[in-house]
Amino acid sequence: MRSDRGNLTSRLVAAGSAVLLGLAGAAIAADPASASGHHPTPGSAGLGDRLYPLLGNGGYDVQNYDLSVFYPKKDPAQQVRGNVTITAVATQSLSRFDLDFGGDGVGKVTVNGRPAAFSRSGDELIITPQRPLDNHRRFTVTVSGFTATPISPNANSPAGFVTTPDGTIMAGQPDQSHQLFPSNDHPRDLATYTITMTAPVGWTATANGQPIRTTQRGGYVTSTYREFHPMAAELIQLAVGDFVTVNRAPVNGIPIRDVVPRRLADKLLPEAADERNEVAWMESKVGRYPFERYGSLVIDGDLGFALETQTLSLYDTTWFSLPTVILNPVLTHELAHQWFGDSVAPWVWSDVWQNEGHATWYEVLYAYETGTLKEYAGVTTLDDYYKRAYANGDRWRARYGPVAYPLRSDSIWDVFNPNVYDGGALALFALRQKIGVRDFERLERAWVAKYRGRSASTQDFIALASRVSGQDLRSFLNDWLYGSKTPPMPGHPDWTTTAVSSSAVAPALHR
Numbered sequence: 001m002r003s004d005r006g007n008l009t010s011r012l013v014a015a016g017s018a019v020l021l022g023l024a025g026a027a028i029a030a031d032p033a034s035a036s037g038h039h040p041t042p043g044s045a046g047l048g049d050r051l052y053p054l055l056g057n058g059g060y061d062v063q064n065y066d067l068s069v070f071y072p073k074k075d076p077a078q079q080v081r082g083n084v085t086i087t088a089v090a091t092q093s094l095s096r097f098d099l100d101f102g103g104d105g106v107g108k109v110t111v112n113g114r115p116a117a118f119s120r121s122g123d124e125l126i127i128t129p130q131r132p133l134d135n136h137r138r139f140t141v142t143v144s145g146f147t148a149t150p151i152s153p154n155a156n157s158p159a160g161f162v163t164t165p166d167g168t169i170m171a172g173q174p175d176q177s178h179q180l181f182p183s184n185d186h187p188r189d190l191a192t193y194t195i196t197m198t199a200p201v202g203w204t205a206t207a208n209g210q211p212i213r214t215t216q217r218g219g220y221v222t223s224t225y226r227e228f229h230p231m232a233a234e235l236i237q238l239a240v241g242d243f244v245t246v247n248r249a250p251v252n253g254i255p256i257r258d259v260v261p262r263r264l265a266d267k268l269l270p271e272a273a274d275e276r277n278e279v280a281w282m283e284s285k286v287g288r289y290p291f292e293r294y295g296s297l298v299i300d301g302d303l304g305f306a307l308e309t310q311t312l313s314l315y316d317t318t319w320f321s322l323p324t325v326i327l328n329p330v331l332t333h334e335l336a337h338q339w340f341g342d343s344v345a346p347w348v349w350s351d352v353w354q355n356e357g358h359a360t361w362y363e364v365l366y367a368y369e370t371g372t373l374k375e376y377a378g379v380t381t382l383d384d385y386y387k388r389a390y391a392n393g394d395r396w397r398a399r400y401g402p403v404a405y406p407l408r409s410d411s412i413w414d415v416f417n418p419n420v421y422d423g424g425a426l427a428l429f430a431l432r433q434k435i436g437v438r439d440f441e442r443l444e445r446a447w448v449a450k451y452r453g454r455s456a457s458t459q460d461f462i463a464l465a466s467r468v469s470g471q472d473l474r475s476f477l478n479d480w481l482y483g484s485k486t487p488p489m490p491g492h493p494d495w496t497t498t499a500v501s502s503s504a505v506a507p508a509l510h511r
């Protein structure tokens with residue numbers, strides 16, 4: 001397919017909302033009739049994402065989460081309970097609205113301080129305030145005494161609110177963070193966060209962003225973090241357990257801290273040390289790091305993936321058992337996501353190639369520029385790397401769908417498929433061939449600057465690429481991103497793809 005219709009439609013609507021609200025971005029699509037009228041109607045149960053239809057909620061735009069979670073014992077498998085106060089702006093007149101929540105229970109809900117009726121349906125927490133909420137008006141909703149129990153990660157449910165031998169952590173991408181807390185769990189709705197964790201003395205608690213305060217009382221330690229930069233719910237991190245937090249020397253003024261299991265600190269901390277070089281390298285490529293701090297969280301286990309939780313990337317010990325020539329490009333991949341995917345969030349999940357294509361691009365480029373591409377990928381030049389990816393292009397498209405249009409979302413790996421990783425990076429290589437290295441590098445910097453702290457779509461990327469290069473790239477990039485066949489590679493007319501009939505597709509490396 002050539003165009004993502006759901007994407008285009010929702011952008012038109014949201015552009016209207018953004019003008020009405022005077023917001024910089026992150027406005028939520030609402031039904032145009034109800035958005036413009038005064039008659040209160042229910043907010044939609046989802047944002048209409050083609051791949052995750054019920055993810056997110058219509059009718060409001062969250063500004064801030066104030067989340068607190070209580071961990072009663074030193075038990076990674078225990079149920080936790082929490083409170084969240086969400087400050088939001090209505091984007092339509094609301095008779096009722098939903099939050100995403102898949103946890104165990106809900107104690108009480110208030111809207112603007114008054115008790116509100118609620119019910120649950122699947123992962124929807126449906127809230128009916130005593131009085132309808134006016135369009136454009138700010139409101140607060142507090143969910144008190146919600147409970148949630150972490151899962152033990154396995155092949156069927158690798159992610160979410162998960163246990164480790166040392167405590168619990170979050171791996172919410174793309175649709176699991178609301179298993180812990182009520183939220184608008186779609187990356188189109190970014191918000192700031194205050195995260196407060198209370199756990200028994202002896203356990204430590206780390207979350208995204210800046211540490212604000214720690215207090216101790218009655219055998220419990222309460223730690224508060226503030227993420228001042230807009231963040232998608234999927235990127236939240238609460239690492240609570242027998243972990244140790246270690247600060248490293250800042251890089252260009254950016255504080256670096258790592259969080260690892262206390263009993264494994266001596267082994268794991270040296271292996272993460274190169275992240276400081278990688279931060280400097282990424283800043284040399286695309287400009288200033290977008291957040292307050294950076295670092296790595298390493299857990300003991302085998303999740304099967306690494307994850308770019310905002311300001312604190314998540315890895316497991318399986319990654320850290322690999323040689324540094326393998327680990328370092330993966331560290332660079334998650335670091336690159338802080339710009340591509342976190343700071344600039346996808347508008348819909350079909351745009352996930354923007355996250356993964358760019359992160360793969362810098363992962364491979366880092367290996368190349370540090371002279372380790374041969375050990376990392378078995379080839380010596382970028383041309384060789386992308387020539388091999390090109391050969392897979394038609395098979396990937398046949399199996400998973402076009403780069404910017406994953407066909408299925410039955411499994412997370414249908415969406416996070418090889419054609420958004422290496423296929424996305426291959427499309428960027430093609431674009432670089434087409435517009436030249438200089439304009440490509442200007443585009444990359446312009447993209448993360450223009451859309452910093454916002455969600456952006458594939459069409460936004462195509463428009464910016466056209467503007468920066470002075471070329472109309474719509475046809476070229478639509479073919480690369482939405483075509484069912486791999487287009488010819490500029491400058492390499494001899495590159496060929498392997499026939500689709502072959503069933504062998506390279507195994508995915510999830511990062």
Ligand SMILES: [Zn+2]
Nearest residue numbers: 337356359511
């Ligand atoms: Zn990634």
